[in-house]
Amino acid sequence: MTQSTALIQSAQRTVRLELEAIEALFERINADFVRACELLLACRGRVVVVGMGKSGHIGNKIAATLASTGTPAFFVHPAEASHGDMGMITRDDVVLALSNSGSTAEIITLLPLIKRLGIQLISMTGNPDSPLAQAAQANLDARVAHEACPLNLAPTSSTTASLVLGDALAIALLEARGFTAEDFAFSHPGGALGRRLLLKVENVMHAGDALPQVARGTLLRDALLEMTRKGLGMTVVLEADGRLAGVFTDGDLRRTLDRGIDVRNASIDSVMTSHGKTARAEMLAAEALKIMEDNKINSLVVVDADDRPVGALNMHDLLRAGVM
Template sequence: MTDDTSSLTGLLASAERTLRLEQQAIGALVARLDGDFERACELILACRGRVVVTGMGKSGHIGSKIAATLASTGTPSFFVHPGEASHGDLGMITPGDVVLALSNSGETAEVTALLPLLKRLGTPLISMTGRPGSTLARHAEAHLDAGVEREACPLDLAPTSSTTAALALGDALAVALLESRGFTAEDFALSHPGGSLGKRLLLKVSDLMHQGARLPQVALGSPLRDALLEITRQGLGFTCVIDPEGRLAGVYTDGDLRRTLDQFSDLSSLTVDQVMTTPGKRTSPDTLAAEAVRLMEDNRITALAVVDDDGRPVGALHMHDLLASGVI
């Protein structure tokens, strides 16, 4: 075995050991979920203000992520650096808030220095530490035990397993609150309007469809030639076929044209209703764009007629519109 191979084997072994230790650290949290976790949830659900998360060093980085996760899942939250809090930022915390303080040791000076001030404000404190008997844990209304047997670091010094456990416990808290609030995918999208997820959950067919003069349509009984000209003119790969009452009778697509050429040698005498697809796939303006994508994919089509409650065409939607919008 070459030195390079030995080195690579050692690297993989180290990575596997780290992941297993952190996996064990997260698994051990389950047995420690107790009434304090429920109490923490109750304090946050009853909170009239926001959840203020604080922590120093690596715990601070984890706390910042927990605050962001809470805020994006229906629990107003922000992060305050404990050092800055003692020098003016404490004014950001109000009696109506709840403070979630992270410290693996539970003795971090910058964090414990806030305890008298929080008591004076009457702001409820939830602690997340690795030591249930620590100063921070003892002074909290609810304590979340994120302790680990050992760090993944071979020196048992660098925060690794402990920060992973704290992050996972923060996620558990956020999800429990999310479910308790009945937070929906639409609520989540409102917090993420600029992302692809927000677009999938917020955009409707009416936001993307072609309408008015851009709606391809011909009357029932029209010569096939007229339907082909309309498809070419609008460039959407299909046209709606409208009955005398203005309702969608069917559609004629590029795919239908290929089938027509296979079946008929002379197209000059054909009318569109002889070769159109009935009733034709359709959707409504209020359908989520993501649902329209699924309908197209399930039926292997690239365009849809958009109809109102009476079955009258009001628009046309093409896969290209969905691609351009970022829905897919």
């Protein structure tokens, strides 16, 4: 066997074992899981996640996922909790303790204090008969048949199972709370994600004097001058009452030239796209982007409730705003 083959087989074995560990979780989403969700939904304080070693790393991620999906949470290192950080935990909190063995000394040391304060305890362990599991009001069973490590020692399958179980918990709570995309955006205001979820069309559209517009009956050559002045690669065409009649874009100009139409004497009415796709100012910019992508167009007219143009935007605007 070549080294390449051995490496591939080892990797495939790891993936297979971890998949088996995840599949085994299905039958363990049971009454204890429901009880854990109920405790967290009723929590008046925050979820305090604790764990040592690799379980601590997974716990840190679970706390971050909970916090970003509507369940206020933070991670406390159990060893530090015994040396002052226990003061971060209040009677209104719920503790989520991770330990594969269920007997991690640093966590077991905290149990009397947790009980004394009357704090609700949820455990996530690989041993439902362990001291930690027995002390908890709900135990999330994360046991695995075998670690992916060939020595069955390094936490691999077990940490993956715990991570997936934590995600299942966070998403179940998210759905139970009716957590929305806008809620998610407010906890992720920075970066592309926040911009996609918070930015509205009115924040990026060209309005007022920056909106290219001509009336029905305008000569095409004059409409082209308006397009050049405003630099959006399009112009809105208005009915006499100010409502949207159509739109003329750079693409329409190419099609007009292909048809051999005299651009100096033609009327905008004969070459424009009637009405066309539109957006609303209060719409999310990401929704406007989807309209453009679905219809394979590069610009949108923004209209009000009476179908009167109030702005326009194009792909470049969304690109500059970081929506794409």
